[in-house]
Amino acid sequence: MGDGWNRARRSLSRAARATADAGRGTFRAGRTAVRTTARAGGGAAKGTARAGRGVRGATRRLTHAQGADRTGLGRLIELTAAHSAGDALVTVALAGTLFFGLPVDQARGQVALYLLITMVPFAVLAPFVGPVLDRFRSGRRYIMAGTLLARGLLCWAMAAAIGPADGLTLFPAALAVLVLSKAYNVSRAATMPSVLPADIGLVTANARVALFALVSAGLAAPVAAGLTVWAGADWVLRGTMVLFIAAGVGAVRLPRHVDAPDLEETEEGGAARPRWRTVLNIGPVVAEAVRANAAIRVLSGFLVLFLLFLVKDGNLRGSGLPEEALIAMLAGAAGAGGLLGAAVASWVRGRPPQVIVLVALGLATVTAAASAIFFSLWAAVGVALVAGFAQEIGKLALDAVVQREIGEEVRSSTFGVVEALLQIAWVAGGLAGLLLSLWSGRSTGPVGLGVVAAALVVALVWILLRRRRRLRDRAGVVLDVPPPSPAGPKPFTDVYPARTEDVRADGPGARPEPHRESYPESHSDGPRPGGTKPLTNPHG
Template sequence: MRAGRGVRQATRRLTHAQGADRTGLGRLIELTAAHGAGDVLITVGLAGTLFFGLPVDQARGQVALYLLITMVPFTVVAPFVGPVLDRFRSGRRYVMAGTLFARGLLCWAMAAAIGPADGLTLFPAALAVLVLSKAYNVCRAATMPSVLPADITLVTANARVALFSLVSAGVAAPVAVGLTAWLGADWMLRGTMMIFLAAGVVAVGLPRHVDAPDLDFDEEEEEYEAGEGKGGRRQRWRTLLNVGPVVAEAMRGNAAIRLLSGFLLFFLLFLIQEGHLRGSGYPKEVMIAILAGGAGAGGLLGAVVASWVRGHSPQIIVLFALALATTTATVSAFFFSLWTALVVAVVAGFAQEVGKLALDAIVQREIGEEVRSSTFGVVEALLQIAWVGGGLAGLLLSLLSGRSAGPIGLAVIAVALVAALAWLIITRRRRLRAVSERIRAAKAAERNAPSPASAAANPQDPRPHAPKPYGDGARTDTAKPLTDTTKPLTNPHG
């Protein structure tokens, strides 16, 4: 009892450090940790209903179907989820609580469907849980700037949330396995329902400043008249296709990393099942556990490293993560074995975690409050599609026969990563060069612009004149600023 109290107190000190207790970040960290543990409990409870224990050929078909099914909700629902969350950003606490309450009720429905193997209830409920989990993550990510303490950067805050979520998931996994073996998956899911309901109550109790104020009528009218978009509400949709070059670069880099992650998961799984992974005499279950543990350890290491990062550009972090994953996959293709596969799994988990945390920080910094949730919805959809694409590629390449399947498969994915990295570097250099040219042109125009006194003395001067004051020139200090002081939807200079 005393040990448990000590663990709770130590955890509370870590989650509430550096002013996180005052801003609400500490409570959000604890809430997301419970969310991550609940997701793991659901995954373990449903694991026996999917494809484990099936023959390899039948399992491959089941996995392909599973991948396609998981992609459909994101390609169809994600464009709707983000705008809905933006419309209700003044009630983000209740949106997060609603996703948690709904998942709790769905756990009860899935528990009732497991016994009679009611697929018509089980699979739609599982997909709804997946969509609601992503909706929570989108809303939580959009909320982060509202609870950010002054002494913590966005990358560090995101890493702290991810770190505690991963730790709670790692603790919940063996507990879920034990409870499933002891009580059965149905009763374990019923217990998971209680976790989600309690987490929903905690979400309602988050600080009020988590809820962003809605624009009033005058602000919306000013936004429309300012030309931010023609057609009013349609602007929110059009903005999603123009997130800015910085966000677009980070999304492409993370998509390439997520492609590798999905590829490794299913490619290595079926290589082990078919006995094509050489270099050890371990049983299949042990090799799968080794690789899964390596990927989890890599993700945990990525969260720890990101929490220590200070003063480094998130864009550089994304490039570094992709370059590290590309290099490791390329080298491992030439020296393929269980242990090089383990190294690739660790690096892929590390790169995925670090890259995603940097991407979240970039979106939180570059995208305005008005469409931040919508942008995060598109990000989650893109990354899910990339992961599914990698998984399908892994399934296809695992059909190669013989022990050459491993090196060939890794070589193919390494070539794809090299192409993605080269494209990212080239586009980044072009963008930075264009920004430098715009800055030089602006400075040159400023130097060539005449002063107001010389412009008045020589009205025939062909050089561009400086802006005239408002009215008759009497309002010089109190004139309305020429530039809008609100944060732009995207960074035009990024």
């Protein structure tokens, strides 16, 4: 009995030891697996982090190249990219509320009403926002930050209004976002000369900003579309609020030399008050560039709605593609044209921006006429591509003209007027496209494009004739340069007399200030007479 009990006890002991050994083996195997998984996860995380740092580093090298890190241009590029991404997120989140689910006839009425209402913020922007920005030039960083932070709060309000379809909140908030977006663009454009590196021209710097803005918007739009389907437009707007608030903090951290003195002292010790810019006193060179860009905007607005309703009416078919695919092709062509325009503008150096604007208008005119003659789906894609290209490169050149020709004290006001005029031109083109899309039949496409091409030909000829007359009149003026006085060389105002419409009276005995258009056009985007570049940032 005792022997049997001992044998049983030894058997149980061996079984317990075997079970313990098996448990320890299992634990060791599990621990090894966990460690291996952790190492693999850590490696993947480190790889992702390294890839992220690599992308950030490559982006930083592009945005901060050629001295842009020292002057603040690199930070301004990154800030504008975030601004454009936020605008794209808002646009996609609100895109489904307009007309894509409506019948064609009802959609035309909704779009016409929307186009007319979009002129309201720009009618407000021109006479009020521009002078306010000029008046507080010493706080440009805070003005840009304020536009971004305010848009973040408005996105939160719109997110709450989308669910119950609260139009009284949603529509005014959307208009306010549009106004604030344009106010940011005006302030950013007026800031460019103060962050311009010595080795970069105005057209190139503007193109670099626009290129990164377009890329960021193009990346944000599909992300916003997917998030809208998955989580809803309200959550997209809430996420956009976070982006805008972070960008607002980044705006405050821009270099201090972005801000300029509010008031400049005249020779008599009086304060120079900012003038209100109007259509009549922006100067002949700026007016010429604005007219050319307005003609391009008419074409752009026309094509957006004319081609869209051609597709919806079934008058633009190709290869049996569905309606959504055709719209995507046309939109993709216009977006690719904008990217190409920004890329080409960053390469053209030493070219007068006035010439770039006229070349862009001529290219758009020729393409529209050719598309009217050889109308087809691919002709429509081609004219959309060229219109996007001409609009982008023409606007970048126009910005350079304003930044070069207009004084610091009224530059924001001028940009406000310019933005308003271009938006009105785009709306006029869109309304014309709506009206001509009512033409029924297969001839709708050729007739509509033929009409807009004829209008562009008239605009181009008129602009060229005025330009020729202006250059001839200027060449016929003999400048009476007096000999140097014993007190020293005469100031610049005695060599380049001011035009009567550009005289600024700051008080009794104030001297006239010459308009910057007195410079020869051969020095449009490079060093000025004397071998210096006065727009170069002194802080670089």
